[in-house]
Ligand SMILES: Cc1ncc(C[n+]2csc(CCOP(=O)(O)OP(=O)(O)O)c2C)c(N)n1
């Protein structure tokens with residue numbers, strides 16, 4: 001059994017990054033590297049993670065790293081995987097590294113989706129990791145396709161009028177061998193899913209809900225608490241999809257099995273300043289109800305991925 005104590009001690013995400021306090025991408029990189037080990041090529045597309053590395057030669061990231069253009073996660077991985085395959089064939093490397101794309105929600109849901117979709121369709125052997133902070137954080141908090149209904153951003157000052165899209169489900173529809181969602185509040189679940197992704201050949205898609213303290217307007221000491229409440233309220237569902245089946249995990253599993261009571265979405269919204277503009281208005285109650293209904297719908301849809309149904 002994996003315990004926190006049994007995690008590898010080696011740190012590949014080092015001290016001295018330029019991330020904001022409580023940055024979820026930096027916390028996630030630490031866990032991801034512990035699961036994947038050092039034989040990794042990290043491909044970062046334009047995002048906060050391009051910046052938080054620090055500047056060469058003082059980078060906090062201690063694995064080979066390519067900083068690539070915003071839209072190119074899937075395409076860059078395809079090139080890297082093909083290159084490593086050729087090097088192995090020529091006997092120049094013994095083992096092909098794990099190719100790990102690290103992209104934000106803007107780089108995934110919006111501008112990067114065609115490149116990701118193509119790589120998945122070509123069954124490229126890599127892990128695509130989306131840290132979803134539900135906005136374009138690096139450029140000052142603009143809305144993305146991942147921004148939830150009601151959330152303030154600089155381009156949705158009165159709260160976003162539309163729901164977010166569900167890209168994990170879009171990736172499941174590609175028929176790739178592994179899709180999983182993770183949370184920083186459940187690090188062992190996160191660690192195990194990364195390890196599993198490494199062991200599977202083909203395209204693996206993993207998505208983290210990444211609460212961003214300055215963008216979501218909560219104190220930087222609360223990243224894990226907000227992450228936890230996202231799961232406990234059902235606003236972020238933890239699951240893995242493999243061989244045509246969805247398996248709920250961690251606290252989501254307990255909620256679905258009726259062992260733990262789901263917390264109201266309102267508690268999660270109230271922890272963050274970004275929902276204040278909408279909640280303070282008369283239509284705030286409606287937004288809250290729409291989000292609560294969305295949670296119920298998402299659970300129902302995910303439950304549909306059981307073998308009997310297929
Ligand atoms: C083609 C292109 N358009 C715009 C930009 C500017 N840009 C850099 S990072 C970024 C936002 C990225 O958002 P996301 O992918 O969600 O990552 P986050 O900043 O939230 O970490 C933008 C718009 C760019 N680098 N390239």
Ligand SMILES: [Mg+2]
Nearest residue numbers: 104105135137
């Ligand atoms: Mg983002």
